Amino acid sequence: MPLLPGDGGAAVRRHCEDVLEAGPAPLPPSALARARYELSDLVDDLQGSGPGPEGTAIAVETWRRTAELVLDSNGCWRGGGKWLMRELIALDAAAGTAWASRLDVGLAAALAGDTALLQQAAEECLALAGGRLWEGFHQEAPIDASH
Known part of the structure; x- marks a missing residue:
């Protein structure tokens, strides 16, 4: 039974x-800067992490x-x-890249103690997005920052 009258x-x-085919709008510059800053910070944390609960949390969040x-x-x-991985797989199929497998292998290696692949x-993702971001990054605090 059609949901709407006429052509249903x-x-x-x-x-x-x-x-859906058109894809999302590009990230606003402030959101892109924040994503680059946060991933830059995670990469530094990942470099100094070791095996154990903290290293696991850093590796998963970096992934x-x-x-x-x-x-x-x-x-x-x-x-x-699972849809995050499915979207990566779809990108790889469309663009001829290998992000899904690289991130999967990188995360597995990081969880085993070798963070180099992740x-x-x-780092390659950051380069694609404009590079690491530290200097000059600032973010406005919300008006009600009491939380």
């Missing part, structure tokens, strides 16, 4: 497909932030959980 919503469906910035830098939709992937 074909025009709405077509519009939704067009929006996630790198994946998100790769997708953002390529005009792709993000996902959460660091390399994060």
Whole structure:
């Protein structure tokens, strides 16, 4: 049974497909700067981390932030959980890249104590997005910063 009268919503469906196909709007400059800054910080933390709970947390967060910035830098939709990896796989298929496998292997190695591959992937992602960001980065505090 059609959800809408007439063509059953074909025009709405077509519009939704067009929006999905077009991809998300580019990140605003302030959001891109924040993502670059945060990933730069994580890469430094990853370099100094070792095995154990803290190293695991840093590696997982570096993996996630790198994946998100790769997708953002390529005009792709993000996902959460398994969908983040599925979006990386779709990007790789469309662009002939290997981000999904590189990040998967890099995370596995980092969890085993060798952070070099994950660091390399994060550094390449940062280069794609404009490079590491430290100097000159600032962020306005929310008006109600009591929380």
